[in-house]
Amino acid sequence: MGRAPCCDNKGLKKGPWTLEEDKVLVDFIQANGHGSWRLLPKLAGLNRCGKSCRLRWTNYLRPDIKRGAFTDEEQKSIVQLHGIVGNKWSMIAAQLPGRTDNEIKNYWNTHLKKQLRRMGLDEPPPGPTGGCPAARHMAQWETARLEAEARLSLLSSSAAAAAAATATTTTTTSGSAASSSSSAAADSKPADVFLRLWNSDIGSSFRKVEAGHGPPVSSAKEEAHDAVKPQGDESSSSEMDAASAEYQMFLDFAGEELGLFHGRHGGFSLFPPLDVLSEASLDTAF
DNA sequence: AAAACCCGCAACCGCACGTCT
DNA sequence: CAGACGTGCGGTTGCGGGTTT
Numbered sequence: 001m002g003r004a005p006c007c008d009n010k011g012l013k014k015g016p017w018t019l020e021e022d023k024v025l026v027d028f029i030q031a032n033g034h035g036s037w038r039l040l041p042k043l044a045g046l047n048r049c050g051k052s053c054r055l056r057w058t059n060y061l062r063p064d065i066k067r068g069a070f071t072d073e074e075q076k077s078i079v080q081l082h083g084i085v086g087n088k089w090s091m092i093a094a095q096l097p098g099r100t101d102n103e104i105k106n107y108w109n110t111h112l113k114k115q116l117r118r119m120g121l122d123e124p125p126p127g128p129t130g131g132c133p134a135a136r137h138m139a140q141w142e143t144a145r146l147e148a149e150a151r152l153s154l155l156s157s158s159a160a161a162a163a164a165a166t167a168t169t170t171t172t173t174s175g176s177a178a179s180s181s182s183s184a185a186a187d188s189k190p191a192d193v194f195l196r197l198w199n200s201d202i203g204s205s206f207r208k209v210e211a212g213h214g215p216p217v218s219s220a221k222e223e224a225h226d227a228v229k230p231q232g233d234e235s236s237s238s239e240m241d242a243a244s245a246e247y248q249m250f251l252d253f254a255g256e257e258l259g260l261f262h263g264r265h266g267g268f269s270l271f272p273p274l275d276v277l278s279e280a281s282l283d284t285a286f
Numbered sequence: 287a288a289a290a291c292c293c294g295c296a297a298c299c300g301c302a303c304g305t306c307t
Numbered sequence: 308c309a310g311a312c313g314t315g316c317g318g319t320t321g322c323g324g325g326t327t328t
Contacts, residue, residue: 014298015296015297016296016297017296017297051298051299052298055297055298056296056297059296059297060297102295102296102297103295106294106295109294110293110294110295
């Protein structure tokens, strides 16, 4: 595809922004919005390329940017999300209000990477398909579990609310959340994907595994499993292997096929907006 | 006190993707 | 349908401040 070079215009200023430039940019955007970034510098009277303006605004000048040290909660979120989506900084940033992708990326590279190394965890190769398998699987498992629980809980409450409000309902909706979700399972809307998976054979096998062992595969076992086929430890039965494979199918299907764990424009969402979910649930449940 | 080194962060660069014509 | 354009993203670089020698 053809692609116009962006910042090759001679004479455009590069490097650190001055206070005056910042002020011009902020004033202009607050008055007019940013509109087309390419046109913005001309309209605002800045001798910068549009890309530079956008970067300055999104990473530094935006009023909703949270500055200062990352909290423990934020750190945990970053580590967990990184385990799931890899170096998808914008997706991670989307889960941390007020933080920019650039900030998170820098924080990861300068603090967390080192911290993990110090803790004896090898630095995971970035990306959903790489990394410490145990950490990644645990993070994915936890995400999938939370997602499913949230949906079940929402469906349950919305079904109850709708049943109370609508006495004329002919079809019975008083079943369990699972039965509600079963009807939802017939639908193929993205919001119901987790429930569909959760109620599938694959999902039920994982619920069984979780009930007995927590996450499907223990860290040590998984590490060994991934690195070299365990020789002495055959206690990891074929059942366990099958569960592990199904678990991976579950996550891969949700992630790869349906774009739940990644996607360029906000495809990843731990908890989609409630209104969207409730709407979809109500649509399909009733 | 000064040079060397280290570290964190802002900014740049180039690619990828979606939309428009 | 192909190419041009606009934008967003991730990786990398370079500068400035702090620390160590």
